[in-house]
Amino acid sequence: MEAYYKSKKNSGRIKVSLSYVILTIIAVVFIFPFIWMLSTAFKIPSEAYTLPPKIIPETFTWDNFIQGWQYADFTRYTWNTLIVTGLATIGTVLSASFVAYGFARFKSRYSGLLFTLVLATMMLPSQVTLVPTYLLFTKLGWLDTLMPLIVPSFFGGGAFNIFLLRQFFKTIPKDLDEAAYIDGANAFQIYYKILLPAIKPALITVGLMSITFHWNDYMSPLIYLNSDQNFTLAIGLQFFQNSFGSSQIQMLMAVSLITVIPVLILFFIGQRYFIQGITMTGIKG
Amino acid sequence: MRKFAIILLIGIFVTVITACSANSDQAAENSSGNGEISGDLTVFGWGGGEELQSRKEATKIFKKLYPKVKVHEVWLPADNIDVKLDAALAAGNAGDVIMISPDWKGLRSKWFEDLNPYIEKDQLDLEALLTQGVDGGYVDADGKREGMPTTASDFMIAYNKDIFDKAGLPYPTNDWTWDDFSATAKQVSSGEGANRVYGIVSHWILQSFAPFIYGGMPYNEDWSKQTLDDPNTLKGYQLFGDLVNAKAMPDDAAAKSMPMDQMFAAGRAAMYPLGVFEASTIAKNIGSNFQWGIVMPPKDPSGKTVNIKFQTGFAMNKDSKNKEAAWAYIKTVSLNKEVGDLYSKVNLPAAKESAESTFANLKIEGTDISMVDFVTGLQDAITFPWGGSIAKAGDLYEQTWQQVTVQGKTAEEAAKAYTSQIQSALDSIHQSK
Numbered sequence: 001m002e003a004y005y006k007s008k009k010n011s012g013r014i015k016v017s018l019s020y021v022i023l024t025i026i027a028v029v030f031i032f033p034f035i036w037m038l039s040t041a042f043k044i045p046s047e048a049y050t051l052p053p054k055i056i057p058e059t060f061t062w063d064n065f066i067q068g069w070q071y072a073d074f075t076r077y078t079w080n081t082l083i084v085t086g087l088a089t090i091g092t093v094l095s096a097s098f099v100a101y102g103f104a105r106f107k108s109r110y111s112g113l114l115f116t117l118v119l120a121t122m123m124l125p126s127q128v129t130l131v132p133t134y135l136l137f138t139k140l141g142w143l144d145t146l147m148p149l150i151v152p153s154f155f156g157g158g159a160f161n162i163f164l165l166r167q168f169f170k171t172i173p174k175d176l177d178e179a180a181y182i183d184g185a186n187a188f189q190i191y192y193k194i195l196l197p198a199i200k201p202a203l204i205t206v207g208l209m210s211i212t213f214h215w216n217d218y219m220s221p222l223i224y225l226n227s228d229q230n231f232t233l234a235i236g237l238q239f240f241q242n243s244f245g246s247s248q249i250q251m252l253m254a255v256s257l258i259t260v261i262p263v264l265i266l267f268f269i270g271q272r273y274f275i276q277g278i279t280m281t282g283i284k285g
Numbered sequence: 286m287r288k289f290a291i292i293l294l295i296g297i298f299v300t301v302i303t304a305c306s307a308n309s310d311q312a313a314e315n316s317s318g319n320g321e322i323s324g325d326l327t328v329f330g331w332g333g334g335e336e337l338q339s340r341k342e343a344t345k346i347f348k349k350l351y352p353k354v355k356v357h358e359v360w361l362p363a364d365n366i367d368v369k370l371d372a373a374l375a376a377g378n379a380g381d382v383i384m385i386s387p388d389w390k391g392l393r394s395k396w397f398e399d400l401n402p403y404i405e406k407d408q409l410d411l412e413a414l415l416t417q418g419v420d421g422g423y424v425d426a427d428g429k430r431e432g433m434p435t436t437a438s439d440f441m442i443a444y445n446k447d448i449f450d451k452a453g454l455p456y457p458t459n460d461w462t463w464d465d466f467s468a469t470a471k472q473v474s475s476g477e478g479a480n481r482v483y484g485i486v487s488h489w490i491l492q493s494f495a496p497f498i499y500g501g502m503p504y505n506e507d508w509s510k511q512t513l514d515d516p517n518t519l520k521g522y523q524l525f526g527d528l529v530n531a532k533a534m535p536d537d538a539a540a541k542s543m544p545m546d547q548m549f550a551a552g553r554a555a556m557y558p559l560g561v562f563e564a565s566t567i568a569k570n571i572g573s574n575f576q577w578g579i580v581m582p583p584k585d586p587s588g589k590t591v592n593i594k595f596q597t598g599f600a601m602n603k604d605s606k607n608k609e610a611a612w613a614y615i616k617t618v619s620l621n622k623e624v625g626d627l628y629s630k631v632n633l634p635a636a637k638e639s640a641e642s643t644f645a646n647l648k649i650e651g652t653d654i655s656m657v658d659f660v661t662g663l664q665d666a667i668t669f670p671w672g673g674s675i676a677k678a679g680d681l682y683e684q685t686w687q688q689v690t691v692q693g694k695t696a697e698e699a700a701k702a703y704t705s706q707i708q709s710a711l712d713s714i715h716q717s718k
Contacts, residue, residue, distance in 0.1 A: 049543045049551070127368075134372040143378070223369050226359040238362035242333025249544075 041065070041254040048250045064254035068240070074255065076229060077236040084146055084221075084232060085214040088153040092210040093203055096157025100165030101191045105177065115166075122159045130223070137224060148224040149214070149232075161206045168202040169195060204273035208266060215263050233259045323353035324607040326614060329373070329380030330599075331363045335631045336436075336562065340384075343435075343624045347617045354610045374602075381605035382614050385432050387422025387596050388672030398601040400430040403612045414620050416633065416640035418663035423598060432600035433619040436632035439594045439662045440490060441579040442466075443559040443567065445552060448473050448482060448575075452555075459581040459590070459658075463498040466583045467524050470533040473555040479542075484533035486545040486554040492686040493593045493670055494558075495521040500585045503670055503682055504707075508714060511678075511707040513685065514700045522696035526689040537691040546570060558582070560595075561633050561659050565650040572651075579654055581662055594666035598635070633659055678710035 035055060040048055041064055043057040069075075103115050137148045156162065172195060180190045196203065218234040225231055240255060267274070330340055337360060344356055359380060361369065373379035374396050383397075404411065411420065415434065423432045442457065449456055452473045457465070470484025485491075496503040501518030504511050512518055528534040535548070549557035550570035559567060559579060571577060581590050599618060601611045618624050625639025629647060634640050645657040671679030681703055688699035 049547045130368065131372050131375045135376050138376050138378060219365060219368070222361060222365060223372055226361075228360075235362060238364055239333050242362050242364070243337070244334065 037253045037257055037260075040250050041257045043250050045248070045250055064250045065258065068248075068251040068255040069258070071240060071243070071251070071255075072236050073228065073231075074233070074236055074258075077231050077233045078259075080146065080230060081215060081232040081234075084149045085211055087150045088214045089207050089210040091150065091153030092157040092161060093207050094157070095154050096161035096206060097165050097196060097199070097203060098191070099156055100162045100169055101195060103162065104166045104169030105174075105187075118156075118159050118162055126219075134223060143224060144226040144230060145224075146230060149217075149220050153210070157206070157210075161209070164206060165199065165202055168199045172198050201273040204270050208270050208274050211266055212263055215259075321353070322351050322610050322613050324610055325355045325357065326382070326607055326610040327357045327359065327380035328382050328614065329359045329370075330384035331361045331366045332384075333362065335565075339628050339631050340618075342627050343618045344614075346621065346623050346627070347614055350617060350621075351610065351613055354607075354613070356614075377604045379602055379604075381602055381607055381611040382599045383602055385598055385600045386669075386672060387432070387434075387598070388668055388675070396600075396603060397431045398603045398605070398608065398611075400433060400601065400612070400615070401428070403616075404430070407616070409616075409620070414637055415635055416637045416660065416663065418594065418666055419596060419633070419635045419640075421594075422596065422668050432598040433615050434596055434598040434635040435618050435624075436628050436634055437594050437596045437663055438561040438632055439592045439659055439666045440558045440560050440582060441658055441662065442582055443549065443557045443577055443579050445549070445555050446576040446578060448552070448555040451475075456578060457580045457583075461580070461583045463521075463524060463583045463585070463591075467528060467533075470528055470556065471531050474531070474533045481532065481535075481539070482552070483535050483539075483548070483554040485528065485556045486548050486558075487529075487535045487540040487690070488545050488558045490558050490560070490593060491525060492683065494582065494591060495525055495686065496670070496682075497521065497591045497667060498524065498583070498585055500587055504675075504678070504711060508675060508678075508711055511704055511711055513682070513707060514704050519696040519700055522686065522689050522699070525686075526693070526696060529690050530693070534690070550574065561656070562595075562631065564656070565631075568649045568651050568654075577652075577654075579649075579658060581658055589665060590662065592662045592666035593669055594663055595669050597632075633663060674714050675711075677713070678707050681707045681710055 036053065039053075039055050039057060042060050042062075043064075044059045044061055047054065047057055047059065099118075103111065103118075133148075137143055140147075142148050142151075176194055176198075177190050180194050185193065216234060217232075218238060221232045221235050222238075225235065237252075237255060237259060240252060244252065328344060330337075332340065341358065341360065344358055348354070348356055357380075370379060370383070379396075385397075416437070418439075419434045419437045423434060424430050444457060446456060452475070454469060454472055457469060461469075466485075472484070473482070474484045475482050496513070496518045499517040499520040501515045501521055502512050503518065504513075525534065529536050535542075535545075535554075543551075545554070545557070546563065546567055547570065548554045550567060552575055557567070582592050584590050599615045601608060601615060605611045619635050622636055622638050625634035625636030626643045628634040628636075629639055629644040634644055640660050645655075645660050647656045648654055649656065671682060685699045685703045685707075688694040688702065689696050692699075694702075
């Protein structure tokens with residue numbers, strides 16, 4: 001009997017070890033492009049394409065960051081990107097949660113239809129809405145300003161985010177709302193003081209997704225911006241690539257690294273909530 | 286561990302931001318001159334690097350010539366610029382003059398002004414003023430001129446003299462054929478694995494050469510019929526398939542191991558199709574690694590040198606509110622000698638005088654290789670065959686090329702799989718007109 005348990009214990013250990021080995025291999029495969037970017041950013045040009053590739057540069061240099069950064073007004077681009085990402089994320093989180101609250105808690109004859117319509121907007125190809133949206137912003141005098149990149153986020157925050165948050169709201173018992181009503185709270189106070197704090201993981205998830213999207217967004221700035229002083233990092237990076245192609249890969253990697261670091265930091269900070277937010281969405285439909 | 290990673294990333298970000306400083310060019314433009322034309326003018330274009338810089342400098346020359354015109358410049362990255370342009374043209378605020386290529390899908394549409402009346406009014410003899418071969422594709426079948434050229438680029442075959450010497454082969458000459466090219470590429474290849482030296486790099490432009498090198502074509506003149514299955518076209522594709530099979534051209538894995546320009550510059554390929562636009566960059570990368578030269582691309586069986594050209598020009602927006610200034614700008618950046626000389630640093634200028642003097646007298650930076658062959662090569666060069674309206678069909682030609690050079694299929698097998706799809710793509714172009 002003892003031998004049986006011992007063998008079972010050993011087999012369990014082997015399985016766990018094997019799982020870790022496989023997971024480590026997969027993790028290395030996934031992280032390799034980032035490691036290569038990190039390593040290339042610190043290499044001198046002649047080392048960038050050596051075969052087989054060397055992870056640790058023989059000659060370590062900061063010049064790629066300095067030269068790459070000086071190629072264009074990346075400081076201004078970073079500032080513009082921070083403004084757009086920050087404000088658009090606030091808008092997305094606030095408005096998506098507000099709309100989702102409505103769908104989750106207030107029922108009318110048309111709730112189902114309205115929610116279906118909201119979800120249907122996800123099926124609409126962006127090309128269809130491009131020209132009308134562009135015309136609208138032109139008429140508003142917002143062309144070549146950061147407004148078209150920020151303001152729409154305050155009007156709904158996107159169908160997927162609404163869906164995600166609605167699912168979250170539905171996991172919270174209605175008893176909480178009713179208790180608050182009895183205590184004299186109105187609908188907005190319930191939303192703001194009771195339910196929003198309760199769905200923190202989902203709000204962080206939506207916030208992180210919004211940050212990642214707006215930080216990396218290339219198409220909207222390309223379409224709505226014209227002046228160098230308004231450009232965002234994505235446009236700056238594309239200019240850089242147009243200028244040097246792959247011939248200055250070490251500089252491109254250096255500038256890319258700078259632009260990717262803020263998003264990485266945020267992901268590290270919020271990953272626990274992010275995973276929690278995604279997994280909990282499926283609890284109740 | 287997570288805290289450490291966060292602190293490390295924050296540290297790198299802050300250090301890098303602090304170490305770097307912005308460098309924005311805000312040099313003031315002091316114009317002088319006596320131009321009569323005035324008002325606002327918006328110029329819309331795209332690109333990057335030295336070429337974009339030359340376009341900005343050309344605008345400065347225009348400002349000097351026409352000081353009363355207030356120029357607003359919109360310069361954007363090239364990627365997905367069509368999407369922006371579609372929206373801006375539809376909204377009527379795309380600018381007065383718009384950068385275009387003769388293969389761009391926006392041409393042959395309602396957006397652009399016919400430039401013929403302006404040319405006639407100024408009594409311009411374009412044949413005498415424009416570099417031979419630079420102007421193709423700007424005039425529609427019905428005679429409407431949709432744009433004026435500013436620059437063009439064609440290709441030479443750059444070759445590594447050291448590799449040829451080592452193989453005991455003579456350097457290629459301008460009268461070589463594609464059979465010579467194929468044999469040479471195989472003979473100069475040597476080594477194995479990571480040390481393999483290839484005859485020719487796997488350059489993206491070779492796919493465009495392939496249909497033409499034995500006198501074939503990918504499609505007929507009005508794009509109504511695919512001709513991929515023409516025996517001469519197939520022979521062209523097969524040549525490159527054979528080169529990959531003979532390891533004279535890198536296979537897919539080898540081609541992905543490093544950029545092709547780096548492969549040539551590192552001495553790991555004997556030949557490289559060199560565009561005007563990249564000549565100085567390649568020269569810088571080669572440095573003193575080895576001796577090299579350039580030669581015209583090989584001739585087809587009829588004795589005609591096969592070359593591909595890229596052209597860039599400007600068109601006038603039909604909705605422009607200052608057409609006089611718009612024409613003045615187009616004329617200046619197309620025909621002005623000072624502008625042509627400026628463009629010569631990065632591209633082949635449309636202004637004949639500049640092309641045949643300034644450009645032709647230039648040497649590739651840091652070398653004693655003359656640029657004059659690029660001027661000659663442009664004369665009969667074929668406009669890049671996959672751009673603009675043809676792009677959808679072009680994707681299918683690309684897949685055919687992949688079948689031959691990556692999947693190892695014969696050109697005939699690949700053509701069988703793709704001809705009907707390509708024909709449908711061509712049909713759809715005509716249906717959507």
